[in-house]
Amino acid sequence: MPTDARRLAAPDSSQDPKLFGDIVKPQTLLDENEMRADGRYMTQPRNIFLQCGVVSQAKGSAYCELSKTKVICSVYGPKDIEMREEFQINKGKLKCELKYAPFSSSKHREHIPDAEDVENSDILLQAISPAVCLQRYPKSQIEVHVLVLEDDGSVMPAAITSASLALVDAGIEMYDVVTASSVRVAGQEACFIDPISSEQFSRASLHKSNDINQGMVMVALLPSINQVSSILSVGHLESSVLQEAITTCTFSAQNLHSVVRKSIISSFKK
Amino acid sequence: MAKVILGDSEKWFIIHGIQDDLRNDGRSCDDYRHIEVETGVISNTHGSSRLRLGNTEVMVGVKVELGTPDPHSPNDGLIHFHVDCSPNADPSFQGRGGEELSSNISCILTRIFNNKTAIDLSTLGIIPHKQCWVVHVDVLILECGGNLFDAVSVAVKASLHNTGIPNIQVTDGDEGTQEISLPDDPNDVKFINTNNCPLLVTISKAGSRHIVDATADEESCCNASLVVGVTRRGRTMGMRKMGEGSLDPESIPEMIETGKNIGRQLHIALDKLLKVEQGMANDIEKVGYL
């Protein structure tokens, strides 16, 4: 990976002071009253705030907030293709970039994108591509830039939803909006919709003896035409539990459709 | 040149053939091409393997080094995946051209190994908080003939099976420090347990049917595919949808089922081969590319 020559980097071996405090406790997702850490029920998603047209320089933009998770997306284009290899006569090209601000997560993020950032950009591209009518923009490219300002879980669904909203705001022709939702699986009948960062799946927080049916699933959906544009899962899951998680995610993404429509209509009314 | 350029009529021909369960090379939708696997091909690695799946050629080398454990899991070792797309496979991989493909493959490998069952990392810990084994799995892609993900995962499992970690002794040195001593015998190793390692199965959607083990031509016709990590017992360890098309929600459970069944068969075949190879060990001469 290329090194960043323009900035003075922090020492490689610096660590978060929290690690020197309490010992890492295994995750307890539900307390005695069947409530989650932030007071929600198991199947209750967070309140979502969506607004279009927040970046004045961009052709289209959108801001999405899922309580503490904040994501902003800008769309530029359609414009001339920069690199000659990507020139296509019959359809346009969609370019996506998903970046985390260095201060967004609990661990400082590097400015230079690493392999995970490249993969996230690719996942975002594959999630919104089916929705865009690229054949209407031959020999052009449309750029989508997503910046995560704060990461409190469910970043990818927020990014996908805001990206599709920004494309609508930019006036790009689309088949449908794309809504997405993620679910934390913690056992046979336990699917926690829209996990926050402390509820997210991480290897370190698992019990050694019992890591079956612990994982995370994310689904991105084109709600009106009922097509799945992206599906991601991590963790050791049985197929019945996986199917159930996918169904829950799809249902949750479908519910998001009405919220997205309302925000588009209100932004055009202004 | 190595790029696949198919005309529209060729693509339709392939898709219509698939609807009738007949692919260009005569396979049915659930058949794999012939796979050749050889382990222990590179001597200065701790484990290695070479795999050929049709036109796809992959080589994996595993090196173990001593390092410091992750502060969140002080008793566990670490495993890192690194993928390099050689320009031998495609001229566009020259310089930094293959970065996107290699990032995707290494991230999906990290994803399917990101749980406690795949590899028991606690066996790789040496001194908690201070020293552990860091396993570097380096994948080298030498030829792309379609179905890279599956080929890479089979080669990775074979090479991890072949990896021998030196049996070290931890003794108390002076001033309360602990010293690590390596054995003199290079064959005094313990092998990694790969019983629960997952394998990737790519199920590509073409029209209304789905195929497994797509060749490069078929991959350019399928605009959506599902890559599923399957264990020997048929459970999933990670999944990702690839491609710029969309999938029908009803067909996803079917694709996952197919992936599971094929994955189970692939595990059985690979385990049988690895057992045979281990049994022959020093008797056979490694062929490599000769």
Place this chain on the structure above:
Amino acid sequence: MAGMELVSDQGYRIDGRKPSELRRIRCNMGVFTQADGSAYIEQGNTKVLAAIYGPHEASNNMRNRVCLDRGFVNCEFSQATFSSAERKKRSRGDRKGRDISAHIKQTFEAAIRTSLYPRSQIDIYLQVLHSDGSLYCACVNAATLALIDAGIAMKDYVCACSASLTKGSSLIDINHVEELAGCAEFSASILPKLDQIIYSELNGRIHQDELGLLVDAVSTGCRDIFAVIDQFVRSRLAETASYFTHS
């Protein structure tokens, strides 16, 4: 300088060879199906894969190198991260890799009949699987075989060999341990039938009188390598031709 004995009192090197003995060479052509030409060579423990793409139209980022009257050669050398004893972090684009790429490009621009391929580009890609000294030489030999497999016109075979000087005697085809010993190292690429040196490189310091010794040693080594490679190519050709006659 060298702390250990490169040549023992009985006249044997560290790996048991005599000073004028080459390592075992095994090779194969046509290893890959998608490349226009490919070859694999093993010189002792040094294993190199070569792939040739071309001649083809110049790719977009190399358009400025197109010549109207001849073709140009593009070479990229990469080393697998597991190829050396210590794991390498960067497989290509580092100083040493770029150096070797440039030298091989220079070598083959002199050997390929580029005037037969105007306005075209010929790509030579080398991948080292296992490195044990004499990387440049193994790469040149592999590339020669791959170019023959691709059917690209050349003036002659290109054979390369390395040699080192210790205590007045020259060691041919040095391995990694002998490279690290710090003696002067001389490599050269030769067109054996035309008996011309098209590339030579000397690392280290030697006396002017010793240069002749090294050049002679390398020439002999190259001729021996030529004999091995030529025999292989001819036998492969005979085998392929027999498929046509036996039908």
